[in-house]
Amino acid sequence: MRAFWREYRENWIAVVALAVVVVIVLAALLAPWITPQNPYDLASLDLMDARKPPGFVGSEGYVHWLGTDAQGRDLLSAIIHGLRISLQMGIAAGLFAMTIGATLGILSAHAGGWVEAAIMRVVDLQLSFPAILLALVLVAVLGQGKSQLVIALVAAQYAYFARTAYGAATAERQKDYVEAAHATPLPGWRIVLRHILPNCLPPLIVVGTVQVANAIALEATLSFLGLGLPPTEPSLGMLIANGFQYMMSGRTWISVYPGIALIVLIVAINIVGDQIRDQFNPRLRR
Template sequence: MSTTTAQGAPIAAAPAPAPKVEGPWRRFISEFAESKLALLGFIVFTIIALIAIFAPWIAPQNPYDLAQLDIMDGRMEPGTVGGAGFTYWLGTDDQGRDMLSGIMYGLRISLLVGVGSAVIACAVGASLGMLAAYAGGKTDTVIMRLVDLQLSFPSILAALMILAFLGKGVMNVVLALVIVEWAYYARTVRGTALVERRREYIEAAQCLALPTRRVIFRHLLPNCMPPLIVVATMQIARAIALEATLSFLGLGVPITEPSLGLLISNGYEYMLSGKYWISFYPGIALLVTIVSINLMGDQLRDVLNPRLKK
């Protein structure tokens, strides 16, 4: 369509602007931010992670440095000023440790165990799952029977048995969680890889006689990442909860390396006497951490799997 000037000369209409194309990362961020709860979970988890990372610099006290503890300040109520003029905003435990500082340090161990075990279990399970799907035959049968065997045991029971044999320790807890978690990743990746290996790009790579390792890790793995990311997010929250349970039962981390579960366990016997804060505040910190991760995981599932969108 065109218009004319006062002299009658035609003027061509301005071309329509080209549609703006968003990159995959920008599109992912915009879709993730559509959920206010997921965005809130991301903000809360980021704050928690920063607190855990910088705990030695921002915590009012090192709760496991004996030189900074005063046994006379044991079991003080929240907001009480100690003998040295130090204010315990969340109270103290039976050893005179500042609960606020204890939670900050406890978050470090809980996140280290949760994220560390999830990363290692993801690497192991994803590798075995892709190998099972790509190789097929006896290899697939053996790996999936191991997966079925692993998933037939309750996770908490299997972890308790492993730690009863290995003993306490952060690395032992991580190893126990890896052993009870890898099967979830293997089954998820195998299901996705079975679909992807029938696609044309895999057949083309095989026709070019590319090495099996390259086909798996350069072509197959990237297309299995969306469901893997969702499972990993959920498993981090699950690993943190499992570690807290193990520490509460006395088979997790030692008392020299506190976690939120151990802090909850330390105050459990004082709940009936009214000293609620020793277990209550670490429990709230654990609950907020797990809920924030789950909120992110729910939205990641919807974003990375369009079929689940309403």
């Protein structure tokens, strides 16, 4: 880890991106204590404070530094809570998709034969469809809610992990140490868990960071289209959608600030993932 961090900090852009991710995660975790308003408490909202510009002092006596939205929510509070929801959805979907995809990919590479053909043909078929199309269909069928949204995101993304794990496990399966392990009386599950899986983790970690960012963007897209979380739990995509109709009237802050927060989060995670990918790639190592 010390060697990894020593090489990581040589790229100052990646260090800044990591610091941004850490700050956003801390802000999301501490959202109930650092925000002046609970945007989910509809009883605390005042329509007289709706669509007010940044710097407006509301009826409750505090400054709305980023203004308010069409429901009178403090936009800064709504953005921080929206980041919390985005991170929850992205990390949960990424972990479940990695677990399912890695299991299927390594199982198909290790088993071979008809098991390999059946699993990978299903994965290839799913990869031929856009993730947003599959997620839209699943959300429309399952309905709104956090659990339904996570299921849709996992179903749309597990195939990327399965294909990555399959490629890495296939390469490892042909190496001498795996053949030597097969020559011993070790059970197959032990060979997979103790020998093949640890050597497949680096590419899976890289794909995981990228897919977390993709899951956040996909969740925001679904919420923007009105198929994400319910209106009582505004995510960044819903905040952008709520302010979209006011863009031409000059109230651009309602959509612009949540959009900036979403872009910063996704770009920062992608930069961190790119740096981790470069460090795990032996061809790029000095």
